[in-house]
Amino acid sequence: MATRHRKVFVSDKLAGSRYEPLPQHHWITLQTKHDLRLPLDVRDKINAVCRILVENNRGAENLTAWTDVQKKLNNWRLDTARLRGNVWKRRAPQRKVQFESFRNLVEELFDPTLTDGELRYPLALLDRFLEGTIAVSEHIEECMRRWMSEHSYETELWLIWAALVLKHLENAGNEIKHPNRDRLKSAGPVVLIEKLQAHFPAALRRREAEALRKAVIAAYKISLRGSLQQLNEMLDHWCNGGDLLMARYSDKIRGEQFQLALALEKQLRLTTRFGTQRRKQSLTSESLEKRRQMPKPRRIELD
Secondary structure (H helix, E strand, C coil): CCHHHCEEECCCCCCCCCCCCCCHHHHHHHHHHCCCCCCHHHHHHHHHHHHHHHHCCCCHHHEEEHHHHHHHHHHHHHHHHHHHHHHCCCCCCCCCCCCCCHHHHHHHHCCCCCCHHHHHCHHHHHHHHHHHHHHHHHHHHHHHHHHCCCCCHHHHHHHHHHHHHHHHHHHCCCCCECCCCCCECCCHHHHHHHHHHCCCCHHHCCCCHHHHHHHHHHHHHHHCCCCHHHHHHHHHHHHCCCCHHHHHCCCCCCHHHHHHHHHHHHHHHHEECCCEECCCCCCCHHHHHHHHHCCCCCCCCCC
């Protein structure tokens, strides 16, 4: 998915959605018609996963296209630069510093210790803080540009939720994958996912028919990469607006979550449009040499 389609959160407000569990007769039909083992404890676990997803739904109104945010940031920076020129004419030369972390930026531009000039001229202090706000916006934009996922938040969240449902099914003794072919053993898991998401808000429902079957296969591949605990941690991370790549480079992440990122990132990054795999580009000697010369990614501090 192209970056221009990527959406970002502009609010952490929840939509107030409530999850209504599947009626009893749906579970019975799934067991009898599709030969699924669904004891009461497994149903409770699947319902719990669905409840986490639905009750943490933030709604489409809290997501905005990243390109729209970038345009507004650029316009705001131009206006703020004009304001700087109008409120303080004798400011210091433009800094050419590349801040390695947000902490360095704050220490440089938001230092509470005032210079003699700032003590005499309050508008000189305002000018420095305006410069700092511009630098903050540029720093955050660079972080997002460098590490932003190429997939949509909604797609990855759905895949992790479906992977957890399939994990519970498999742990209950249900065989998901056909033993000899790259397909599902039965339509049962697809029907279950379809019935579950039918009770979700419209924004959380994904795909139908053949596209849904491919989505379930993609989610099953993800479920093979991690344990229940890891997948639960990932679902919680995503439900709270998390992005795996940003998390990997933040000091806020716990050690076990870092291991989770390394274990599951590859499958998520390969899975696009619910199961369509990216084609591997053939590497020439020139491209291999360029790859060797590329600098290692820097660690980005967001606190």
